[in-house]
Structures are given as C-alpha cells and as structure tokens.
Amino acid sequence: MRKNIGLKIFAGLVFAFLLVPLFIIIVTSFGTNSTIQFPIKGFTLDWYSKVFDNEAFMDSFFLSLQVAFFATLLALIIGVPAAYSLARHKVFGRNWIKSFFLSPTIVPGLVVGYAMYQFIVIKFQFPIIQGLFLGHFLICLPYVIRVVGSTIEQLDFSIEEVSWTLGCTKLQAFIKVVLPNITSGIFASFMLAFINSFNNIPVSQFLSGPGVTMLPTSLMNYIEYNYDPSVSALSVILMLGTIVLMYVIEKTLGLASIS
Amino acid sequence: MSYVELKDIRVSYDNKANILKDLNLSIEKGELVSLLGPSGCGKTTTLRVIAGLIEPNDGEFLVDTQNLTKVPVHKREFGMVFQSYALFPHLTIKENVAFGLKLRKEKKNSIEKKVKDILAITGLEELGDRYPKQLSGGQRQRVALARALVIEPKLLLLDEPLSNLDAKLRLAMRIEIKRIQRQLGITSVFVTHDQEECFSISDRVAVMNKGVIEQFDTPEEIYNNPKTEFVARFIGFENFFELTPTEEWNYKAIDGTVFHSTRDWEPGKHTGTIRPDDIEITRNSKQTENNMVSGIIKVRTFLGKSYQYEVETPIGKLLANKTDDVVYQVGDEVTLSMPSHKLIIV
Secondary structure, three states, X not given: OHHHHHHHHHHHHHHHHHHHHHHHHHHHOOEOOOOOOOOOOOEOOHHHHHHHHOHHHHHHHHHHHHHHHHHHHHHHXXXXXHHHHHHHOOOOOHHHHHHHHHHHHHOOHHHHHHHHHHHHHHHOOOXXXXXXXXXXXXXXXXXXXXXXXXXXXXXXXXXXXXXXXXXXXXXXXXXXXXXXXXXXXXXXXXXXXXXXXXXXXXXHHHHOOOOXXXXXXXXXXXXXXXXXXXXXXXXXXXXXXXXXXXXXXXXXXXXXXHO | OOOEEEEEEEEOOOOOOOOEEEEXXXXXXXXXXXXXXXOOOOHHHHHHHXXXXXXXXXXXXXXXXXXXXXXXXXXXXXXXXXXXXXXXXXXXXXXXXXXXXXXXXXOHHHHHHHHHHHHHHOOOHHHOOOXXXXXXXHHHHHHHHHHHHOOOOOEEEEEOOOOOOOHHHHHHHHHXXXXXXXXXXXXXXXXXXOHHXXXXXXXXXXXXXXXXXXXXXXXXXXXXXXXXXXXXXXOOOOEEEEEEEEEOOEEEEOOOOEEEOOOOOOOOOXXXXXXXXXXXXXXXXXXXXXXXXXXXXXXXXXXXXXXXXXXXXXXXXEEEEEEOOOOOOOOOEEEEEOXXXXXXXX
C-alpha cells in the first residue's frame, strides 16, 4: 500500500509538470493584460476574436490543415499497400526497408527539412504548394507504413487464405477481409501522421516561400514581434481541436471494434 | 480412376530439399481420408497442395477427372477449415457463413435459406447474429465448418481442426464432424497428428513420414498390420529386434532363438515388432521354446490399469505390460513370450 502512495505522488508530480504550463496558457488567453502574464488581471474574450480577425493566422491555419490532410491521405493510399506487401511477401531486404522507413523519425527534423530543400526546391524546383505537399507526404509515409504494417502483421494470415478458398481473388480478399480488420491501424496512423505534419516546423520552414506560410511558422513570426495573449488563444483553439478530433476518433474506433 | 488423384507430387521450397517427393494418393468419392504423421512430415503441405495454396514443383492433381494443377485457389471450390478457425472478426456468424455464397452472386433468399439450413445442421441456429469473439472454441469450430460446407464444395479440407479444443470437446467434435460428413456425403481430407482422433474418424489413413506416404490403408489395417517400422513405431509398437529369416515365416534372433510369425510373409523384411500389450510375461520357466526369451526386469512403471516392465533380454530391451493380478519386482527373472499371430515383421 505504502509503495502505491509513493507511486501515486510521483505520477501526480509528472502530470503536474506536463499540465501546469498548458493550464497557464489557457488562463492567460482570457487575460486583459496586453502581454502574456500570469496571473491575469481581468477577463476578456478579445484575444479570441483577434485570432479570427488575423488574416495571416487564418490563411496559414487553413493551408496547414489542407497540406496535412491531403499529404496524409496520399500517404495512406500509397503506404497501406506498401505496408501490406512488406508484411505479407518475402520482399528482398525487408528488414532494411522497414528500418529505412523508421529513419525520418530518428534523423533530426532540421536535417530532413534541409535535405528536402536541396531536392524539392533547389534541384527539382517544385512550385511552393506542391513542394510543401510532397515534403509533408514524405513525413507522413513512415508513420503509415510502420503503424499499418504492425497491424497487418498481427492479423491472422489464415483469414485471407480462407477467403481465397471461398472464392476471393487476392484483391477482393484485401478489400473485403484485410481492410475492415485494420481500420484501427489506419485511423491511428492517420492521426499520428496528420498531427506530425500539422506540427512540423523544419520541413515547412525550408519548403515555404514568399506568400506561403504554414501555421507554426506564422505563429513563430508573430511571437517575434508581438507578445500578446492572442498566441495563447490560438494555442487553446488548437488544443481544443485536437481534443475534439481525438474524441471523435475514439468514438468511431470504439464503435468499429464492437461491430 | 478415383475421384481425387495426386500423381507424383513433388514440392520443394528451395529446390534442394524436397518437402514432398513423388507423392501419390487416390481418394474415392464420399470418403474421409486422414493424413497422419509427426510435425514436419509433409501432411499440411499435402493439404495445401490440394487446396491450391502451394503449387507443386512437379506432378498432377485431378478431381473428378479434371486436371486442377494450375487452377488458382479461388476457382477450385473447395471448403477449408483451418486450425485457428480463421473466422472473419468483422462479420457476424451469418455473414461469415454467407461470405462464399455472396461472392457467387447467388440470390438473396437462396443465400438466406442455405445459411439457415447449414446453421441448423451444425447446431448454430441461435448464434447467427453474434460475432466470432462472442463464441466459444467449439462454436467457432462449427462456424468454420459451416462456412466451408455451405458453398457445397467438391472437397472438404480440414487442417488439424480439433487441436485447439480441450480433450472433452475434441471427442464430441470429431463425432460431430463425422456425422455431418456422412450426412452430406462430402469427400474430405483431414490432417492430424493425433492417432486416436485419426482412427476414429477416417475411412482410410495415409501415414506420412519425411514427405512420403509410408502406408495408406483402413485404420484397422494400419493398427493391426503396420507395413513399415516407422508406421509401427508411430502407432505404438515399442519393441523392435533384429531377426534373420531362415525359411518362410521362420526367423532366428541374434541369440539363436527361433521366432515364428503367422503374419504376412515378405522376403527381405527382418525386424520383429510387437506391442507391449501383446507380450505375455511369466516367471522364468528355464525352458527354451520358440517365440520365448528370458530376461531381468530393470524398470517397473505404473500405468493405471497395468504395470509396464522394461526387461533386459539377450535380443535387446523389451517393454511388456501386465495387469496387476501378478506384480513382479525389479530384478526378477521373467520369460516373455510373443504369440506368433501378434508378432509382426517389418
């Protein structure tokens, strides 16, 4: 019992360490002070309306959203079949390929960003939007291949074999039997990839150009010249968005695993 | 020609070692044939060749005079039951069973009727709307069977379907499988490593070893009359000793004792074998007669209804079982006699 109490206190401290800064940001976003200060003097919602009035924020927010969404979608379209072949077929150098797909999560983001800059912008001279889209697709792909791949590996291979004996071609088996049973992996990898793309700074920084700014960049630019609580307000909105997204996915996933 | 024919099937994964070599097997219509053998003997590979999941390197596979060697698995129309049952977790029991029929684009009410009928035969009427994970092992097993049977397959293939069930359920299920197989008259191939299970369910048994069929016979014939040493060992003959044939049906052991066997005589065979249950054990009689050998008890093991004695004799170590009406001690000198109709030469 005593050991348990010690553990609880420790866990409580860790949570406090993680959550208190977030709490402070939430509080400051409602403050009447003109800079981010804690504690706050009065209560106002002005900073929120200021965020929505700020065109730079809004433009970059929707751009980030679009890039993250379509990059993740493309990563799924290409990554799911790739993950399937890696899991099911004797691909030459399979373990090498798997480690390779882990590498973008190990290599520092700045290096990845710089490498992409060299290729996408300097060598192939992609238009900015397409370049950003391609770069983010490359960030998303490893997450899809890793997460979906491990879900497929956990799936009993004989359910595919049995569907063949019942008359499915390999493609039909993939659509009717494999896909419905890896939805959790697909959702999880979508979330991971989407959030990573949305939050990514180095790649966005290197690949964006005049007139095209992603949300994290736009936020950083703003903080450089202004230190007002609209930054806190934007952060709260983003947190709220993530929470809603998580909740929805938890709900749909929960339903999917029951049915 | 038989209904199912495997002709000179050879399977090799790396073209060096053969998993199956020149395998021949003929199965009659409506028969239930088991492939029996230890793990790695090639029995599952044989089943997968039949199913079309493995393409043989050489040989031909025919069903009903049609050559199916190159026909892909999804066009063969065989029902298969896997060891893990392999039910689709995202579908209800009804949907699982209807899966094959829907692929055949059958009419909706025809599908419904067939599913209802097969669920009745397999005793699953009440469970149609549940999901696989809500069922017990035995129930899942029956769903897997129903799903394989509902497409009215030309052949039913069962890959160790009972090995994940507990002992009591296994017994009930094998009777169930036999009943359904008889009722529908469906030609079946059953893979197992369990001798008792195999004998109780099969019309004929193919005992396999290292990619070769050692013997293909009725269960009674295999039990009573094994043709090779491997088959004899696999089905419980534990005593083996060298003999030299002298004339037909007569042999001499290494210590000079004469053995006589009334079983099939084939020239060239020279290993005597007998079950521990078939050896008669008596106190040392000092007399030397044919089919008798004396020795000293080295180990005694209690088996429940009988004792097993390990006896050191001039022709080797022999195992003999005897009920507990007379109990011998370790160190006792005894005489073992082997009735000539029980002594088999392999």
